[in-house]
Amino acid sequence: MALKTLTGNYAVATAVKLARVNVISAYPITPQTTIVEKLAEMVELGELKADMIRVESEHSALAAVYGAASGGARAFTATSSHGLLYMHEMLWWVAGSRIPVVMAVVTRTIGPPWNIWTDHSDVMDQRDTGWLITFTENNQETLDETIKLFRITEDERVFLPGIVTLDAFILSHTTEPVDVPDQSLVDAFLPPRKQPYVFRAGEPIIMGNIPKDLKWNMMMREDIDKAMERAKKVIEEADLLWGKLVGRRYGGLTECYRCEDAKHFIIGVGAWVGDMREAVDYLREKLGLRVGLIKIRYFRPFPREDIVKWLNNAMSAVVFDRSVSPSAGGPIFVEVLASLASAGVRTPVRGVIAGLAGVDVTPEDIANAVLTSVSEAEELGTFKQSVLWFYGGE
Amino acid sequence: MPINIKDLPKEKFVLPGDAACPGCPENMGLRFVGMALGSKAILVIPAGCTSIIQGLAPGSGLKFPILNVPFASSDSVAAGLSSAKKILGEDAVVVVWAGDGGTADIGFATLSGAAERNDDLIHICVDNEAYMNTGIQRSSQTPPGAWTTTTWLGKRERKKDLPLIMLMHRIPYVATASVAYPLDFIEKLRKASAIKGFKYIHLHAPCPVGWRFDPAYTVAVAKLAVETGMWILFEAEGGKVSISPPSKPYADKNRRKPIKEYIAMQGRFRNVTQELLTELEKQVDDNWSTLLKLAT
Numbered sequence A: 001m002a003l004k005t006l007t008g009n010y011a012v013a014t015a016v017k018l019a020r021v022n023v024i025s026a027y028p029i030t031p032q033t034t035i036v037e038k039l040a041e042m043v044e045l046g047e048l049k050a051d052m053i054r055v056e057s058e059h060s061a062l063a064a065v066y067g068a069a070s071g072g073a074r075a076f077t078a079t080s081s082h083g084l085l086y087m088h089e090m091l092w093w094v095a096g097s098r099i100p101v102v103m104a105v106v107t108r109t110i111g112p113p114w115n116i117w118t119d120h121s122d123v124m125d126q127r128d129t130g131w132l133i134t135f136t137e138n139n140q141e142t143l144d145e146t147i148k149l150f151r152i153t154e155d156e157r158v159f160l161p162g163i164v165t166l167d168a169f170i171l172s173h174t175t176e177p178v179d180v181p182d183q184s185l186v187d188a189f190l191p192p193r194k195q196p197y198v199f200r201a202g203e204p205i206i207m208g209n210i211p212k213d214l215k216w217n218m219m220m221r222e223d224i225d226k227a228m229e230r231a232k233k234v235i236e237e238a239d240l241l242w243g244k245l246v247g248r249r250y251g252g253l254t255e256c257y258r259c260e261d262a263k264h265f266i267i268g269v270g271a272w273v274g275d276m277r278e279a280v281d282y283l284r285e286k287l288g289l290r291v292g293l294i295k296i297r298y299f300r301p302f303p304r305e306d307i308v309k310w311l312n313n314a315m316s317a318v319v320f321d322r323s324v325s326p327s328a329g330g331p332i333f334v335e336v337l338a339s340l341a342s343a344g345v346r347t348p349v350r351g352v353i354a355g356l357a358g359v360d361v362t363p364e365d366i367a368n369a370v371l372t373s374v375s376e377a378e379e380l381g382t383f384k385q386s387v388l389w390f391y392g393g394e
Numbered sequence B: 001m002p003i004n005i006k007d008l009p010k011e012k013f014v015l016p017g018d019a020a021c022p023g024c025p026e027n028m029g030l031r032f033v034g035m036a037l038g039s040k041a042i043l044v045i046p047a048g049c050t051s052i053i054q055g056l057a058p059g060s061g062l063k064f065p066i067l068n069v070p071f072a073s074s075d076s077v078a079a080g081l082s083s084a085k086k087i088l089g090e091d092a093v094v095v096v097w098a099g100d101g102g103t104a105d106i107g108f109a110t111l112s113g114a115a116e117r118n119d120d121l122i123h124i125c126v127d128n129e130a131y132m133n134t135g136i137q138r139s140s141q142t143p144p145g146a147w148t149t150t151t152w153l154g155k156r157e158r159k160k161d162l163p164l165i166m167l168m169h170r171i172p173y174v175a176t177a178s179v180a181y182p183l184d185f186i187e188k189l190r191k192a193s194a195i196k197g198f199k200y201i202h203l204h205a206p207c208p209v210g211w212r213f214d215p216a217y218t219v220a221v222a223k224l225a226v227e228t229g230m231w232i233l234f235e236a237e238g239g240k241v242s243i244s245p246p247s248k249p250y251a252d253k254n255r256r257k258p259i260k261e262y263i264a265m266q267g268r269f270r271n272v273t274q275e276l277l278t279e280l281e282k283q284v285d286d287n288w289s290t291l292l293k294l295a296t
Helices: A008-018 A033-043 A058-070 A083-098 A138-154 A183-189 A214-246 A273-285 A304-311 A331-342 A363-378 B026-040 B049-053 B069-085 B100-106 B107-119 B162-167 B182-193 B214-229 B245-249 B258-266 B274-295
Strands: A001-004 A023-026 A049-052 A077-080 A103-109 A132-135 A163-168 A176-180 A256-259 A264-268 A291-296 A296-302 A316-321 A349-354 A387-390 B041-046 B068-069 B093-099 B120-126 B173-179 B198-204 B236-237 B242-245
Touching: A008 A033, A008 A103, A008 A138, A008 A163, A008 A176, A023 A033, A023 A058, A023 B069, A023 B214, A033 A049, A049 A058, A049 B069, A058 A077, A058 A083, A058 B068, A058 B069, A058 B107, A077 A083, A083 A214, A083 B069, A103 A138, A103 A349, A132 A138, A138 A163, A138 A176, A138 A183, A138 A214, A163 B173, A183 A214, A214 A296, A256 A273, A256 A304, A264 A273, A264 A304, A264 A331, A264 A363, A273 A291, A273 A363, A291 A304, A304 A331, A316 A331, A316 A363, A316 B120, A331 A349, A363 A387, B026 B041, B026 B049, B026 B093, B026 B120, B026 B182, B026 B214, B041 B069, B049 B093, B069 B093, B069 B100, B069 B107, B069 B120, B093 B100, B100 B107, B100 B120, B107 B120, B107 B198, B120 B182, B162 B173, B162 B198, B173 B182, B173 B214, B182 B198, B182 B236, B198 B214, B214 B245, B214 B258, B236 B274, B242 B245, B242 B274, B245 B274, B258 B274
Parallel strands: A023 A049, A023 A077, A077 A103, A103 A163, A132 A163, A264 A291, A264 A316, A316 A349, A349 A387, B041 B068, B041 B093, B093 B120, B120 B198, B173 B198
Antiparallel strands: A001 A176, A132 A296, A256 A291, B173 B236, B236 B242
């Protein structure tokens, strides 16, 4: 173990090296670039024995990674924003083929107008593709989760690709102390690659031709759905094992911060969870409010059970979304509501849409938004307006 | 090295009962790929007629490992696959088998990227000169005058010269081929498989359905394309262009058959005027003159 100062992007590159990736392919886009630049340097210096395919587009980046992984290699790519959208078709193809690969997404606003700052619209656009999606809060978690994702995606109960996200600049370009585990620990954690099938010369298998029976096609989608459910346990196991080896546990799909006696909850993902922790501390310590924070670590699979467990007897919840599905609310808000409704839980939930396009939201802003909601919920037992657009700074 | 038909392997890679139309040139081409590369080949196939021809899952009429992929991804998928085989120390010839759309149009950026990187694979463009699988729509490879379901009065634009565009990528091997000349095609495939880097082979493949001719005449039409000079067989090893033996006689304009014979066999050219015919003749002369300059 060694404490190093790493940006989020270098934490990703370090994790990829430790995972002994065989093939890397990527196309540069701000703010993902330094991941690829670092990996290219590692490959050229011989620190990482991998092939680097410097493709002409993101669509090709994921295609090359898919081809390599279908051929039995451990493969990695990274992108952001428009790059991820350009890849979208291939995301479906990779998941549908049940080929495990890992991708880092440095979350960035989608244009127009051109905007390089963080929001989560790019990755949320991928939520139906069949990829696991994890959000990370700091560079340490980014490194840890990238390594874990190789193990989780290559587990035979899962065999699905996975995305690790980190917020543009807030994590990607911000230097933090990061504990880098020894190679031997990572080797002990990460077994040799497994995958459902490998393309080899002389072994005639076929992937992706037209199905004779359409029900098989539908069953393939159902199987992805089931694998995603099975992944919940695999994620918890990985967290446990990683904890044993390196002494860091995060919880499985969620982490609950100061939840024990909480009556009101904040729900969020990604880097601003750190700000939410500060908001919770402030609301508890200065105002005596029993507020807890549910950090959603994995958006896919969605932590339905955890949400229901924590919110079952709560007075209210405020969900912060850094993206929006116009006229439907933020995607996390919608899924929290669906989880509660399907379990018959009637806790009032408010969806706050904030921080889009990189608009800065401070811990004070979060505390203010929560305070308003808590007062409303305590007074009325419900929210008059379930979805709020919030710009902070007031 | 000239190949004798008797020495070709007997193992079949195109099995009976696939879903090709009668007289399909793609089926012929796939058979030749099997004869040339045998079980060394792994095929990467984007959407197109071969998506259908290979048959319905879980079965298949083709005895190759086949990875079906989205249109604009094939050469990149193949590059990744080829890289994996190299890193894992396995022997394989990775082949992209794509139509003219998957090569020259929607697939072009990916093709050009892989060629520029000199990724180790063979790209075969099976050129039936239109988007046949979606129902005969024009492509950049459709010749002028040809009827398609998006050019009812005949296409007006010239055929994009893809083999020459690939030649200008300075890749180690570029060739044209025709389903009417299997030995020439097989020889080129074998040569390509022994070369490291990006290899491009453009296979002329007359389609009875889309070109409107009797399925019995696929080979006859393909042969006439060469004999009229409408399709020129050549190869370029390390950038050095040479006209292939079946096309050599037609470097001499006087030995070429009249283009009219080629056109008369195909319903897609039924509305071609004398004016357009003259223009086609001019284009054939042009194509020959460019190639002959490169070959000297």
